[in-house]
Amino acid sequence: MLLLILTCLLICAALMALVWAWQRRRGVASGLTQEKALYTGFVADLERRQARGEIDDIQAQEERAQAARALLKASETQAAVAPVKPLYGYVALGVTAILSLAVYLMIGHPDQPDQPYKQRLQTWTRLAQTNPDVLPPLAMAAVLRQGQAGHANDVTYWLFLGRIDMLAGNNYAGAQDYEKARALSPGTFVAWSELGEALTFVGGGTSGPEAVQAFEKALQRDPNDARAHYYLGQQALAEGRYEAARGHYEAALKTMAPDDVSRPQVLEALNSIxxxxxxxxxxNARISGMVSGLEAQLKADPENADGWARLLRSYDVLGDTAAHDRARAAMQAHYANRPEVIADILTKAQTRVGSEGEAK
Known part of the structure; x- marks a missing residue:
C-alpha cells in the first residue's frame, strides 16, 4: 500500500512539473512558425550547397520541392489551441489523482501481491475452455502455445496460432507459425496471403521478395484473393507501376463484400493513384526539361565530368534505360583513354540524391 501511495505521489509530481514547464513555454513560437524557420534555413543551406557546386540544379529543385511539401503539410494540419489557465490544469491533476486512488481502493486489492504469470495462464486456460470469446488475442495466443509439443506436426494448429498471433500483434511469431505450417505441408499449404501479410508486417509495411512471392502464389491458387491483390497493389504503387496497382485494387474490390471493413482502405488506396x-x-516533365539542357551543354563541352554524372543519374530517375545506355556509351567513348575518370563518373552517378551534403 505504501508503495502505491508513493507511486501516485511521484506521478502527480511529474505531471505538475510538466504543467509548469508547459507554462514556461507559452511564449515560444507556434509549431507552424518553427516549421517556417526550419524551411527558411534549409533553403538557405540548399542555395549555399548549390552555389558551391555540391549539388546540381535537378537535385536542388527536388530537395526544395520536398521541403515545400513538408511545410504545406504542416500548415494544413496546424490547429489553433486556445490558451488554458494554469489553475485549471492543477485542479484537473488533483482531481484525477484523487479519483484514481479512490477507485483503486474500492475495487482493487492493494494488500495483495501481483498474480504470478503461471496463475494468470491457468485462469486464461479456464476461460478459453468455458468462454473463449472474452479472452483477448494475446492471452489466447499464450494459452495455445502450451500445446506446441503435442501439436508439433499439426498444420491446423499452426495456422490457427498464426491467425491469433497476428490479431495479438505478434507479427514475427505469426510469420513463424505460418512458415511452420507451410514446412509441414508444402504441397497443400493454402495460407499464402496470410503468410505474405505477416512477412509484410514484419518488414514494417513493406512487402519484400518473400512476401511478394507468397502473394503471387496465393493468386495462383485463388485469383480472387483480395488480401493478395491489395498488398501487391501497394507494392506496385510504391514502385511507380500505377496501372498494375490500379488493376490489383480493382480486383480486390470486386471480390469484397459491400460491408467489408477493409473496403474503405482499398478504396482510399485506389483513389490515391x-x-x-x-x-x-x-x-518527370521538369527533369526531362533539365536533361535536355544538360545534353546540349555536354555536346558543347564533353569535358564536363560532373555533367555526365548528373545526366546518367537523371536518366535513372526517369527510368529511361535506353537513353542512359546511350549517354554512358558516349561518355566512355570520350574518356576512353582515362578509365579513372569513367570510374569516378559512374560512382557519382550512383550517388543518392542529397547525399553529397550529408557526406560533407
Missing part, C-alpha cells in the same frame, strides 16, 4: 501518378509525371 491518380494523385501519385500526376505528381510523378510533373516531376
Amino acid at each position: 491518380g494523385q501519385a501518378e500526376a505528381a510523378a509525371k510533373a516531376m
